[in-house]
Amino acid sequence: MSKILCSVATKGRYFSTLPLVLNAIINQTKLPDKLVIFDDNDEPQDMRNEFIYQHFFRILDIKGIQWEWLFAGKKGQHHIHQAANTMGFDWVWRVDDDAIPEPNVLETLSSYIDDKVGAVGGAILTPPLLFENSDPTGLLENIDNEPSVQWKNIKQVKSVEHLHCSFLYRAGIHDYNLGLSRVAHREETLFTYGLHQKGFVLLTVPNAITWHMKNPKGGIRDGQKQEMFDHDERIFRNIINYKEKTIVVLNNGMGDHVVFSKILPDIKNPVVFGCYPEIIPCKPIVEAQALFGDLDQWNIYKKMAEWNWTESIEKAYRKLYL
Amino acid sequence: MILISPYSKKLSNGKTNPKNYPFWKEVIEGINEPVIQIGIEGEEQLTADFRKNLSIPEIKQLIKDCRLWISCDSFIQHLASLSGKRGIVLWSVSDPNIYGYPENVNLLKSRDCLSKNQFLWWESVEFDASKFVTPEEVLYNLSNF
Numbered sequence: 001m002s003k004i005l006c007s008v009a010t011k012g013r014y015f016s017t018l019p020l021v022l023n024a025i026i027n028q029t030k031l032p033d034k035l036v037i038f039d040d041n042d043e044p045q046d047m048r049n050e051f052i053y054q055h056f057f058r059i060l061d062i063k064g065i066q067w068e069w070l071f072a073g074k075k076g077q078h079h080i081h082q083a084a085n086t087m088g089f090d091w092v093w094r095v096d097d098d099a100i101p102e103p104n105v106l107e108t109l110s111s112y113i114d115d116k117v118g119a120v121g122g123a124i125l126t127p128p129l130l131f132e133n134s135d136p137t138g139l140l141e142n143i144d145n146e147p148s149v150q151w152k153n154i155k156q157v158k159s160v161e162h163l164h165c166s167f168l169y170r171a172g173i174h175d176y177n178l179g180l181s182r183v184a185h186r187e188e189t190l191f192t193y194g195l196h197q198k199g200f201v202l203l204t205v206p207n208a209i210t211w212h213m214k215n216p217k218g219g220i221r222d223g224q225k226q227e228m229f230d231h232d233e234r235i236f237r238n239i240i241n242y243k244e245k246t247i248v249v250l251n252n253g254m255g256d257h258v259v260f261s262k263i264l265p266d267i268k269n270p271v272v273f274g275c276y277p278e279i280i281p282c283k284p285i286v287e288a289q290a291l292f293g294d295l296d297q298w299n300i301y302k303k304m305a306e307w308n309w310t311e312s313i314e315k316a317y318r319k320l321y322l
Numbered sequence: 323m324i325l326i327s328p329y330s331k332k333l334s335n336g337k338t339n340p341k342n343y344p345f346w347k348e349v350i351e352g353i354n355e356p357v358i359q360i361g362i363e364g365e366e367q368l369t370a371d372f373r374k375n376l377s378i379p380e381i382k383q384l385i386k387d388c389r390l391w392i393s394c395d396s397f398i399q400h401l402a403s404l405s406g407k408r409g410i411v412l413w414s415v416s417d418p419n420i421y422g423y424p425e426n427v428n429l430l431k432s433r434d435c436l437s438k439n440q441f442l443w444w445e446s447v448e449f450d451a452s453k454f455v456t457p458e459e460v461l462y463n464l465s466n467f
Contacts, residue, residue, distance in 0.1 A: 253331065255421075258400035278378050304420070305441040312420060 002091050002113055004106070005171070006032035007084035009077045010097035011040040014047065017098040017213055022056050024100045026063065030107035032093060034066040038080040044071050076182035081191070085171050086306060093168045099124065101166070101210040108208035109168040112157075118174075118200025119192050121167035122208025124150040138162070138204065140193055140243065154206045163192040163202055166210050172306070174198055179235060179293020181228035186236040194297075197243070231293075238291040242271060246321060249288050249298035250274035256300065259313045267321055323356045324464075325384050327393035329365050330444075338449040340437075341395045343412040348457035349392070353464065358384065360398070390467050392460070395421055402426075410463055414453040416440065427463050429455045 006025055010018050025035060047053035047069065060067045072080050084092050091113065093106055101122075109120040132153065136146040138160025148164040163169075165188060174194035180187055196202050239247075246267050250257055257279040264270060264280065274282035288295055296302055303309075304316050330341040343349075346368050350357055359369040360376055376384070378401070385391055385402050391409035393399055395416045402409055403423045410427045411418065415437040418428040430436075435453040 253397070255397040255400040258397070258404065261404070301441045305439070309441075310417075310419060312423075 002110070003034075003089045004032045004091045004093055004110065004168070005084060005087055005089035006035045006093045006095060006106070007038065007081065008035070008095050008097055009038045009040060009072070009080040011042075012217060013097045014041070014045060014050075016217065017100075019052050019056070020100050020213075021095060021097055022053075024103070025095065026056060026059050026065075027103050028101070028106045029104050030110060031063060031065050032106060033089070034068070035060065036068045036070060036084060036087070038070050038072040038083070040072040040074055040077070040080065042074070074182075076180065076184040076187075078176040078178060078180050078184040078187040081187065082176040082178060085176060087171070089171050091168055092171045093166075095166050095210070096212065098213045099166045099210045100213065102208070105208045105210055106168070108205060112203055112205055113168075116201045117170070118195035118198070118202055119163055119167050119169035120203045120205055120208075121150050121163040121165075122205055122210060123152065123154045124148070124165045124210050124212045125153070126151070126212045126214050129153070138202075140189075140240065143189070149204045153209070154204050156206060158204045160202050160204055161193055161196045162189045163204070164188060165212060167192070169195065170200060173200065175297035177235065177239075177292070177294055178296060180232045183225075183228040183232060185229045185232035187232075190236060190239060193243075197246075235291070235293045242291075245269045245271040247288075247292070247298070248272040248274075248321060249285070249292075249295050250276075250280070250282065251285050251288075251295050251298070252300065254279060256313065260317050262314055263317050263321065266318075323358060323388050324353060325388035325391040325398075326350070326357055326359050326369070327361065327391065327396055327398040328359065328368060329361055330394050330396040332364075333445045334443075335445045337445065340415045340444055340447040340449045340453075341413075342449065343394045343414075343454055344449075344451040345454065345457040345460075349460050349464075352457065352461040355389070358388070360384065390464075392464070399423060399426060408467075410460065410467065412454060412460065414450070415444075415447050427467065429460060429463060431455050 105122055112120045131147040131151045134147050136149045138149040140161045149160050150164050176187055177190050192202055246269055248270050250260055254276050257274060257276045261280050272280055272282040273285050273288035274280055275285050300316055303320055309316055328346045330339045333339050350368055357369045359372045363374050385407050391402055394412050399411050408425050411422055413428060413430040414435055417436050417440050418430055420440055422428050431453060437447050
């Protein structure tokens, strides 16, 4: 039985849309195994003193849902999502603090879980419904020219290349890009496309509507600046430019390069950034840093630590890249 | 000819790398054939023939030409694995199941000596000579190689 974590990142919405979101989660027809609220408020409060939250916490206990209220590091929601991604659950259902899922959403999304699926998203609707007559493909190459597949009522299951906002995803497979700024613009697109690149199917499915209120006050991106959006957009475009390639980053020692050379022939369309071109022909590592912002997702030692690895480095590389 | 690569990469904090075997002199004294040491400028010279700062092709050629090679957990074991040339690796705190190759003779005193976290910087691990096998054990394995 897959263990599902529900993750909510919140800022500035203690007394507006967050209670609605928590109420919707508590009243799902299928309950998550755990709910974690990542509180990214500048001045976080102890919500155990608030009547409505006392009520929520009691119901969570009664329904047997583990819950945790964590104070986040104010580094942006991508750091929060990455924390949820690595909490040891099989799946994470990420829900925005102004997105209200209908009661059947988690049950519906989770019904599509199988070995090939990497993420499942339902419709994310914001009244008035402006995109009902659109016919988006869900392909990354069309992202500049079409709305998200999730922004309209979904009539049938569709395989896509990226998802938006709120969805259920397979945890611990792909990292969020922590090189993005605090605004974390494009974070979910990069993340879900990464799952797609690793060979997992992304689905948009009917009968799983989340109402996105787009609360103009608060929100995890509150108070951010245009240059942060520009920075993130640059990273996004750089990664997209390499979308036909398997990006390899070897920011490590000579021996690690030698070990990696054994699996290089098995990698489809590799583009290698490394430190020792005399061992593996590669582009300079500083170029990777400039292009992609954060290289941790390719850090084989960090990965082995995360995986509690006990086998060879070569096998770890195979897990990371193949 | 026996090729030795005695030292692992220098640590950024200047301390002795906990993977560096401490009894090389005793081992070398017990070897009755030519020994070539490879390494980089600044490392202690242990043999008359010390070749520094060689290129990758030069090291590969030496690996090919030697009867066997001996090293601590360092770059040479990875390079040798490309050609399938077996050698002896002297372990202490790093795990041969992760960083080594089963085809080599991997001399580890005890798995109790292994660092609990194998994936941190080695700067955070103290050098401890008692975590290595004795020179006698190295020479015994060498004689049976």
